[in-house]
Amino acid sequence: MIEGVFFYSALVVMIGAFLALLRVFFGPSVPDRVVGVDTLNTLVVAGMVLLGAAYDRTIYIDIAIVYALLSYIGTLAIAKYLQGGLR
Amino acid sequence: MNQRSLHSDMGVIVKTTARATIPLIGIFGAYVVSHGHLTPGGGFQGGATIAGAGILFLLAFGLGEMKKKYDHHLYSALEGLGGLVFLGMAMLGLGVAFFYNTLWHNGPFNGEPGTLLSAGYLPIMNLAVGLKVFTGLMSAMVAIAMYRRWKE
Numbered sequence: 570m571i572e573g574v575f576f577y578s579a580l581v582v583m584i585g586a587f588l589a590l591l592r593v594f595f596g597p598s599v600p601d602r603v604v605g606v607d608t609l610n611t612l613v614v615a616g617m618v619l620l621g622a623a624y625d626r627t628i629y630i631d632i633a634i635v636y637a638l639l640s641y642i643g644t645l646a647i648a649k650y651l652q653g654g655l656r
Numbered sequence: 657m658n659q660r661s662l663h664s665d666m667g668v669i670v671k672t673t674a675r676a677t678i679p680l681i682g683i684f685g686a687y688v689v690s691h692g693h694l695t696p697g698g699g700f701q702g703g704a705t706i707a708g709a710g711i712l713f714l715l716a717f718g719l720g721e722m723k724k725k726y727d728h729h730l731y732s733a734l735e736g737l738g739g740l741v742f743l744g745m746a747m748l749g750l751g752v753a754f755f756y757n758t759l760w761h762n763g764p765f766n767g768e769p770g771t772l773l774s775a776g777y778l779p780i781m782n783l784a785v786g787l788k789v790f791t792g793l794m795s796a797m798v799a800i801a802m803y804r805r806w807k808e
Contacts, residue, residue, distance in 0.1 A: 628695045631688070635697075635705055638681050642712050649666060649715055 575623030579616050586612040603647050610640035665718040674716035681709035689786035693775040699785025706786070707793035719801050726798050731791045738788030745777040745784070 589612060592605035614637045621629030665671060688695070689702030714722045749756030759765045760776025767774040 631695055631697065634684060635688070635701070638677070638684065639705070639708050641677070642708050642715070645666075645670065645712070645715050 572623060572625075575619050579619040579623060582612055582616045582619060586616065599651065603644065603651070606647075607640075607644050610636070610644070614640070665721065666716050670716050674712055678709045678712055681712065682706055685709065685786075685790075689782050690779060691772070692782035692786075693778045694770065694772070699782040700789050702782070703786040703789025704793060706790045707797070710790070710794045711797055714797060714801060719798075722798060722801070726794070728795070728798075731795045735788050735791040735795065738784045738786075738791065741784035742781050742788070745781050748777065 586609055589605050589608040593602050593609065596602040596605055614633050617633035617636065618630060621627070621633065685702045685705035685708070687702075688697035688705055689699060692698030692702065713725075745759075746755045749758030749761075752758070757776040757778075759780075760774075763776065765773045765776050765779070772779070
């Protein structure tokens with residue numbers, strides 16, 4: 570059973586993701602872009618969960634969990650690089 | 657800017673969060689590997705997820721702490737063992753054909769399809785590939801982190 574409500578909410582999340590993408594494109598400094606990418610990661614996780622509910626597939630949630638865990642590591646690596654680590 | 661190096665660790669919040677998150681990522685990666693024939697994922701994806709836990713350890717606690725935990729010979733041997741287990745599972749049904757799934761046709765792993773032990777050699781191959789991917793990625797990351805020829 571495919572619910573239309575979840576598609577509409579995924580569309581709202583997608584609009585928010587495009588707004589975060591604008592910050593990634595036009596961010597004047599590097600930390601601006603990092604914060605934009607971090608917001609984009611969270612919105613992508615929300616979109617994955619909503620689409621998993623929309624298509625009524627439980628196994629799609631697994632990918633959302635993996636993406637949430639690994640995007641945290643990616644943001645952490647960029648943060649450690651920007652504060653002068655990794656050298 | 658304070659000159660932190662890769663040898664030093666990060667702040668106390670990151671370290672505490674890493675202590676909580678590393679077992680979670682490891683267990684979830686093990687779940688992805690062992691359910692590779694039932695859910696999305698499999699050997700490579702689960703192995704890369706567990707290697708993400710190792711990379712989180714390397715980032716949060718620094719290379720100095722990683723060098724105490726990391727044994728190059730052990731990881732190299734385990735990577736070889738993963739490949740050997742994969743080939744051994746492929747050789748098991750060599751009486752019929754290469755990659756013949758004899759563990760499913762007349763072996764112990766022929767349960768009801770959809771359960772965990774229902775795919776013959778596939779879970780064992782997933783475990784082997786997961787072990788190989790995890791050890792290989794961790795060896796590569798530690799080798800890159802230890803590469804010390806920066807032009808200042």
